[in-house]
Amino acid sequence: MTEALQETLDLFAGSDVETRRMLLLDYANGLPELPERYRALMEHGLGRVHECQSPVFLYPEVEDGAVRLHAYVPPESPTVRGVVSLLAQTLDGASPEAVAAVPEDLFQQMGLTDAIGLTRQRGLAAVLHRVKHAVAEAS
């Protein structure tokens, strides 16, 4: 867990359902562009999260014990894009141990179940799982 993620968690949990959706959409709009060096990998299908319904591409870097998560999710999938963006931004610079310690029920704690529905939340849990797995592999 990082301070930034904890702050985001508290912000979501303390907001009403409608605000949570708006916040997630803000994150979706704010996903940083995928660096040029990863474009070719993406075009070859490398880094794709196959468990995910939307085309999600994750490229975690760990340098000097600090995590940086690069990712691509198409704009047609704003919910997953929002969640990936939220993780990329709030886990930026964290230690791999801190990423591993992100609670499995993060999205439930944030109140996303109410905002997007239980069925969809299960899909997002898979995204979190993949992020943690990818960071662990890159460490």
Added chain:
Amino acid sequence: MTRAGNDSHGRTNQRHAPTHTAAMSTYAHPDALVSTDWVAEHLTDEDVRIVESNEDVLLYRTGHIPGAVHLDWVNDLQDDVLRDYVGKDEFARLCSERGITKDTTVVFYGDKSNWWACYAFWTFKLFGHEDCRIMDGGRAKWEAEGRPLTTTVPEYPSTAYAAEDPDLSIRAFRDEVLKHMKKGGALVDVRSPQEFIGELTHIPGYPNEGALRAGHIPGAANVPWSRATAEDGTFKPREELEAIYLTEQGLDPKEHTIAYCRIGERSSHTWFVLKYLLGFDRVKNYDGSWTEWGNLVGVPIAKGEPEKE
């Protein structure tokens, strides 16, 4: 003013004309479809309401057809306590809030080749809304054609909407499916081959909604739902659909036919194809689908390739 629409026999009383393209006119009930051109020309019609229904709950907010309202399959159409659709009073409230009257022409569109639009269409039919249409090609086609999108959420005066009791001629329950199976009735499983064969309990890449057994209802044909759609998200022409469902699978438009998938959403797409494009008058959607059947104690299940008749 006369109302446009396809009545229960699929006949048309024309007001908006033409609602569809020449290619669409070969379908059994072409009035169930409208083109993107038609929608573009009727955006501000008072008696037309455009409804966007997507897999992604936030997609509507990123931009939608001007004047379109949003309807979410999880948050709006499903009861959050019972495993069922909302009741007819709640359905009436959803319509009322969106300025839909019993006489409104409701046009559905959405992401994923109108998968969820068909689900919403089916639900509207369940509660007796007569004039429902699908915008062929859905959201992807509208966007690809460079047509306008807006983030402005429209507001319409609320209406007094009285929903009908559920029309069970389009909805199948488990006991009926079991009887139908025992009689050798036609069943169409629209899930992926891996789910059908019994290698997986859920669609590759989607969350598992929980089934304890994998396989299919004995005797079911396997036609993944997306085989009915073309590259651009529109429905395939009638002759191509007939080649799949009639020639290849041997289904008969005159027979009782039941479509199912995992939770009844993909199969509502196939239900639409069979009923409105190919004229299967007696096709039902089994929305309990595999998450019910695959968990029922004692019901028969088959694994492997489809059984030969």
